[in-house]
Amino acid sequence: MGEGARSVTAKVLAMLEAFTPATPDLSLSELARRAGVSLPTAHRRAAELVAWGALERGADGRYRIGLRLWEVAALAPRGLGLRDVAMPFLEDLYEVTHENVQLAVREGLELVFVERIAGRHAVPVLTRVGGRFALHATGVGLVLLAHAPVEVQEQALAAPLHAYTPKTITDPDRLRELLAAVRRNGYAVSDGQVTLDALSVAAPIRGADAAVVAAVSLVVRADTAEPIALAPLVQAAARGISRMLAPRPGGW
Amino acid sequence: MGEGARSVTAKVLAMLEAFTPATPDLSLSELARRAGVSLPTAHRRAAELVAWGALERGADGRYRIGLRLWEVAALAPRGLGLRDVAMPFLEDLYEVTHENVQLAVREGLELVFVERIAGRHAVPVLTRVGGRFALHATGVGLVLLAHAPVEVQEQALAAPLHAYTPKTITDPDRLRELLAAVRRNGYAVSDGQVTLDALSVAAPIRGADAAVVAAVSLVVRADTAEPIALAPLVQAAARGISRMLAPRPGGW
Structure with missing residues (x-):
C-alpha cells in the first residue's frame, strides 16, 4: 500500500511550513529535516512544488516560497x-x-x-x-x-x-x-x-x-x-x- | 496500492489553484469539480487543508483561501x-x-x-x-x-x-x-x-x-x-x- 492520502496532504503542507520568517530559504537537507521526510522524498516533492510555483529554487540552490503560492494566497x-x-x-x-x-x-x-x-x-x-x-x-x-x-x-x-x-x-x-x-x-x-x-x-x-x-x-x-x-x-x-x-x- | 505521491501533491495543489480572482470562494462541489476529484476526496482533502489553515470555511459553508497559507506565502x-x-x-x-x-x-x-x-x-x-x-x-x-x-x-x-x-x-x-x-x-x-x-x-x-x-x-x-x-x-x-x-x- 502506498502512503495514505492524509499523510501526504500533511507532508505537502509540512514542506511549506518548513519556511518561517527566521528561515525564509532552506537547502534540500534542511527542508527534508524540517518537513520530517527522507532526502529522496523531499527532493521529489520539492521538484513538484517548484514545477507548480509553490517553491522557487535560487541560483544558490536554496529553496524559497514561490510567487505562484503568493498569488493564490493573495485571494485569502x-x-x-x-x-x-x-x-x-x-x-x-x-x-x-x-x-x-x-x-x-x-x-x-x-x-x-x-x-x-x-x-x-x-x-x-x-x-x-x-x-x-x-x-x-x-x-x-x-x-x-x-x-x-x-x-x-x-x-x-x-x-x-x-x-x-x-x-x-x-x-x-x-x-x-x-x-x-x-x-x-x-x-x-x-x-x-x-x-x-x-x-x-x-x-x-x-x-x-x-x-x-x-x-x-x-x-x-x-x-x-x-x-x-x-x-x-x-x-x-x-x-x-x-x-x-x-x-x-x-x-x- | 494507494495513490502515487506525485498525483497527490498535484491534487493538493489543484485544490488551491481552484481558487481564482473571479472565484475566490467555492462550494464543496465546485471545489471538487475544479480540482478534478470526487466529492468524498474533495471533502477529505478540504478538511485537512482547513485543519492546517490553508483553507477557511465560512458560516455560509463555502471555502476560501486561509490566513495561514497567506502567512507562509508572505515569505515569498x-x-x-x-x-x-x-x-x-x-x-x-x-x-x-x-x-x-x-x-x-x-x-x-x-x-x-x-x-x-x-x-x-x-x-x-x-x-x-x-x-x-x-x-x-x-x-x-x-x-x-x-x-x-x-x-x-x-x-x-x-x-x-x-x-x-x-x-x-x-x-x-x-x-x-x-x-x-x-x-x-x-x-x-x-x-x-x-x-x-x-x-x-x-x-x-x-x-x-x-x-x-x-x-x-x-x-x-x-x-x-x-x-x-x-x-x-x-x-x-x-x-x-x-x-x-x-x-x-x-x-x-
Whole structure:
C-alpha cells in the first residue's frame, strides 16, 4: 500500500511550513529535516512544488516560497482581500497623521499583521506584514482579545503572559477589567506596553454579521501622544472599513 | 496500492489553484469539480487543508483561501519580501506625486503586481495586488520584457498581442525597437497603451547579480503627464530599491 492520502496532504503542507520568517530559504537537507521526510522524498516533492510555483529554487540552490503560492494566497479574504478593502482608509489615516498605521486579525491565540504603513519619522515598531504577535500587549491585540469568544479569552489569560516592558499588563484580573473597558469605550489604548516609547490606539472592524473580524491602530510616540484625540480618528477609519465589509454576502 | 505521491501533491495543489480572482470562494462541489476529484476526496482533502489553515470555511459553508497559507506565502522573496524592501521608496514616490505607484515582477510571459499605491484623485488603473497582466502594454511590463531572456521575448512577441487601445503596440518589429530603446534609456513610457487616459513611466530594479528582478512605475493622467520629468524620479526609486537588494547573499 502506498502512503495514505492524509499523510501526504500533511507532508505537502509540512514542506511549506518548513519556511518561517527566521528561515525564509532552506537547502534540500534542511527542508527534508524540517518537513520530517527522507532526502529522496523531499527532493521529489520539492521538484513538484517548484514545477507548480509553490517553491522557487535560487541560483544558490536554496529553496524559497514561490510567487505562484503568493498569488493564490493573495485571494485569502482575511489577507489581501481585507487589506484591499482597508487600504484607502489606512492611507487616509497615514496622510493626516504620518504615524504608523496597522491592520491585524486574530488567528487562534495570536494576531497576524495584515498591513502596516510605517511613518518614516514615526516611532519604530516591531511589526512585519504576515508576522504574528501576542494578543495581550498591543492595541490591536487588546481589541481582538476583547471581542474574541469567551473560551479564547480564558485560554489567552491562562497562558503565561510575557511582560514586554514594566508597563505590560500580565495580571489576568487586570486584563479582564481592561478588556471590559475596551468593549465599553469602543477602542483600546496600549501605552508603553510593547515598547516604552510607543503608544497605540486601536478600534474594532466588524464584518457582515457585526462580529469583530479585524482591528486597526495608530502607533505614535508615547511622550507626545493624546489618545483622546486619536481615538475618534481610528474609530472613524474602523467604521469606514466595516461599512465596506458589511455588504458582503455570506461574510467571513 | 494507494495513490502515487506525485498525483497527490498535484491534487493538493489543484485544490488551491481552484481558487481564482473571479472565484475566490467555492462550494464543496465546485471545489471538487475544479480540482478534478470526487466529492468524498474533495471533502477529505478540504478538511485537512482547513485543519492546517490553508483553507477557511465560512458560516455560509463555502471555502476560501486561509490566513495561514497567506502567512507562509508572505515569505515569498518575490512577493511580500520584495514589497517590504521596496515599500519605503514606493511611499516616497507617492508622497511627492500623489499619483499611482506600482511594483511588478515577471512570471513567465506575464507580470504580477506585487504592490500598488493608488492615488485617491489619480487616474484609475486596472491593477490588483496579486493580479496578472500582459507584458507588452504597461510601463512595468515593457521594462520586464526588455530585460527578459531573448527566448522569453521571442515567445512573448510570437503570441497574439492584445490591443487594449488603438495606441497599444502589437507589431513585433515595432515592439523590438521599443524594447531596445527601453534598455538604452533606462526607463519605459507607456502612453495610452493600456487605457487612453493613462501614461506610465517605469524603471528596472536589479538584484544582487545586476539582473532585472522587478520594475516600478508611476501611472499618471496622459493629458498632463511630462514623462521627461517623471523618469528621473522613477529611476531614482528603482536604484534605491536595487541598492537595498544588492547586499543580499545568494540573490534571487
